[in-house]
Amino acid sequence: MATAARFLSSSRLARPSIAANVARQSRGYASAAGAGGPNYGLIFSLAGVTGLGAYAYLQYNPAAKAEISAKAHELEAKAEQKIKGVQSEVDAADQGTGSYAALIKDSWTPFTLTKVAPYNHNSAIYTFSFGEDGKDKVSGAEVASALLVRSPQGEGEIKDDKGKPVIRPYTPVSSNEQKGSIDLLIKEYKDGKLTPFISSLQPGQQLLFKGPILKFKYEPNTFDRGLAVAGGSGITPMYQLITHSLNIPDDKTKWTLVFSNVTEKDILLRKEWDELAKQHPDRLEVKYVLDKGPWGWKGETGFVTPAMISKLFPRSSDSNEKVRAFVCGPPPQVKSLAGPKDGPRQGELQGAFKELGYTADEVFKF
Numbered sequence: 339m340a341t342a343a344r345f346l347s348s349s350r351l352a353r354p355s356i357a358a359n360v361a362r363q364s365r366g367y368a369s370a371a372g373a374g375g376p377n378y379g380l381i382f383s384l385a386g387v388t389g390l391g392a393y394a395y396l397q398y399n400p401a402a403k404a405e406i407s408a409k410a411h412e413l414e415a416k417a418e419q420k421i422k423g424v425q426s427e428v429d430a431a432d433q434g435t436g437s438y439a440a441l442i443k444d445s446w447t448p449f450t451l452t453k454v455a456p457y458n459h460n461s462a463i464y465t466f467s468f469g470e471d472g473k474d475k476v477s478g479a480e481v482a483s484a485l486l487v488r489s490p491q492g493e494g495e496i497k498d499d500k501g502k503p504v505i506r507p508y509t510p511v512s513s514n515e516q517k518g519s520i521d522l523l524i525k526e527y528k529d530g531k532l533t534p535f536i537s538s539l540q541p542g543q544q545l546l547f548k549g550p551i552l553k554f555k556y557e558p559n560t561f562d563r564g565l566a567v568a569g570g571s572g573i574t575p576m577y578q579l580i581t582h583s584l585n586i587p588d589d590k591t592k593w594t595l596v597f598s599n600v601t602e603k604d605i606l607l608r609k610e611w612d613e614l615a616k617q618h619p620d621r622l623e624v625k626y627v628l629d630k631g632p633w634g635w636k637g638e639t640g641f642v643t644p645a646m647i648s649k650l651f652p653r654s655s656d657s658n659e660k661v662r663a664f665v666c667g668p669p670p671q672v673k674s675l676a677g678p679k680d681g682p683r684q685g686e687l688q689g690a691f692k693e694l695g696y697t698a699d700e701v702f703k704f
Contacts, residue, residue, distance in 0.1 A: 439478020440468040440520075441485060446546040448490065451539050452519065458603055461525040461571075463511065464536065466545065473518040477510065481556045481582040482575050482704070484509045485549030487522075489535055496535050504531040507551065509574040511607070514582070520547075523606060525571040554664070554702055556582060558589035561660040565651045567596045567642060567675060569667025573606050575704045576666060584618050591621070594651050598627040598642055598667070602635070625650050642675060644690040655695070663691060666704035676701050 441447065449466035456462045468475050479485065484507040489496040496504045512521035526537040536545070556579060564583075566576040580593050599605050605626060615624045627638040627646070638646060653661060665676045672678065677688025687698040 438475050440472045440475040441478045441547060441549050443549060446488070446548050448544045449520065449547050450544050451541050453541065454539075457523065457606065461523060461606060462537070464522045464524055464539075465519050466522070466547070467519045476517055477512075477514060477520050477550065479510065479514050479550035480552055481514065482509070482554045482579045483550035483552050484575070485520075485547055485551065487532070487536075488546045488548075489532070490544055490546055496532055498531060506532050509578055511574055511577055523571070523574055525606070553704055554579070558583065558586050559591060561591060561662040563651075563659060563661045564591055564593045565596070565647075565661065565663040566593065567598075567647070567663065567665050567667070569598045569642075569671045570600075570604065571606065572666035572668070572671075572704065573597060576664065577607055577610070579664065580622065581614065584614060584621060593621060594623045594625065596625045596627060596642060596647070596650055598629075598671070600629045602628060602632060642671070642690070644693050647690060647694060653694075661700060663696060663701045664704065665691075665701065672703055676703050679703050 440449070449468060451464060452467045453465040454462050455465075477485075486505050487508055488503050488505045491503075498504050508522050508524065510520050511523045512519070524533060524536055526533045528534065539545070553575065564580075566580060568576045576595060576597075580595065583589050583591055583593065595611065597605065597611070608626075611624045615622050625638060627640070627642060628635060629640070631637060631639045638650070640646070663676075665672050669678065673689065675690045677686050677692070679685045684698070684703055687696070687701055691701045
């Protein structure tokens, strides 16, 4: 009886201070994670606990106190993650053109497929909408950036042999200033993990996106001439980089694109490249290379070698001009031209460019 009396007395004494604490902590929690120990008042308010005397009860039940403490930390961790996601969106928006960014660097965001435009025998341009709430948003990516793509979670999710979700990087071919949607040029690989799934999508279905991942921060006029050597679907970062440069009125950088493919029908964005070369004859040269050209082919044939690079992009040893070379393509090609990448790092410069006397800070591997 004495114990019960002490319990009820403690409850009555605790009631006013707890009520005030709940209101105060609930207001603070909306803007920042609380400092110090577990937030018991917040936990009670969120859980709908009506017995305010529970606080006093916790003093006599260490097990219950420990359980509430664990729940408190769990809720605080979730809140911090949410705040982090919102902050990432704000940061991405600051990189855009004044509109909020649709991509969130630390969170997967679903975008809806609205259009599929076949490009050639094994590639298509896929347009993904940011949704009604995102019609005035831009992607939030800088040049040159990629984004990550995966299939929706749940039934039908594409996973690898270890049961982990398949995630692939893609470089948009749409302008960073495009509002409401993003365009991806995707080549289907029949033995690939993700591209067969993407090619089966119909308008109205979704993919999950995360990013952007800044690969190379382009600054106009930091070098005099740029050489872009691409193979196959490795053309997309070159398209993003060069079109961005050409659209900057005060940028004087001149570009040479060396684009290698197996056959003529494999050349992606050919119409776009040819049009850009016509519009900017003083700033862009486009050179196509085929493994084996058809009858009447006037371009280069074979592999891209040091001799071919010297022919298409001559460089004088006594010149003071600054040059920068960019490489993107199948791993064997990148290895032969500049050496393999070391995971996300650039790795040691090797191959054709080293043989030609280029330095590591003159070559970038996408």
